[in-house]
């Protein structure tokens with residue numbers, strides 16, 4: 001059976017006047033539909049470069065070697081034209097900073113709608129109603145009224161939700177989220193994590209979630225990949241990694257944040273908070289982003 005994603009012996013390096021930086025050193029990884037993989041590791045361990053390589057987005061002067069097969073199609077060495085066809089529809093991405101993904105001079109609604117007219121071939125009116133429905137799905141209240149607002153009129157958390165709406169609106173088979181909540185307030189962060197997780201289990205898409213925060217990884221993933229200096233030093237089922245870490249680096253990572261890891265795990269949603277549920281229809285209040293530690 002064809003795997004959704006199969007990475008074999010991936011190597012990525014940057015060469016400059018100052019020497020060679022081996023950012024990713026022989027990584028092999030695979031995933032199927034429904035998998036939620038958290039990629040964890042310290043700053044500079046290669047998490048972001050690995051995520052971007054799956055979309056053919058490694059910045060020059062980066063060199064990518066090895067193989068990344070998405071749904072049987074090789075990504076490494078593919079032309080920009082082919083990659084544009086895969087990005088968004090095949091593999092979606094949410095970046096660390098929502099402003100990276102939004103254009104400040106266009107309204108949120110027009111940016112969302114344009115994706116659906118250009119990529120899915122919807123009519124303008126179909127695209128608009130799809131955009132409004134997605135805005136509701138990610139918890140933007142009064143979405144029809146806010147359709148014409150500009151990015152600066154939304155909070156950081158709301159902008160990040162809109163970027164998630166853009167990514168999931170195309171129903172990608174894989175969503176790559178690179179520290180999408182790092183810059184946000186902790187309660188907003190919890191809401192967005194729960195949103196991504198519920199969307200992932202609803203749609204069955206594969207999720208690759210890059211984070212330096214083990215507690216976040218525990219909340220969002222079914223499998224954890226631990227990176228150190230460009231290599232995967234350990235990977236396994238999330239709870240196995242937490243209960244029985246094998247590699248000394250994983251043990252050190254866990255030892256550094258045990259209390260926080262527990263508190264994230266204990267976060268429970270407060271009912272009737274301000275987000276709407278994708279499945280419950282317009283305006284229905286639903287559990288999410290306000291959270292409370294229950295123990």
Ligand SMILES: Nc1ncnc2c1ncn2[C@@H]1O[C@H](COP(=O)(O)OP(=O)(O)OP(=O)(O)O)[C@@H](O)[C@H]1O
Pocket residue numbers: 014021022023041042043044045046047048049050059060061062212
């Ligand atoms: N454009 C570039 N030119 C040169 N080196 C780069 C470039 N991009 C990344 N690197 C190097 O590749 C290595 C891996 O970087 P990467 O951003 O993937 O780490 P990371 O684990 O995501 O870190 P962080 O958690 O801080 O984002 C680092 O040594 C980084 O300096």
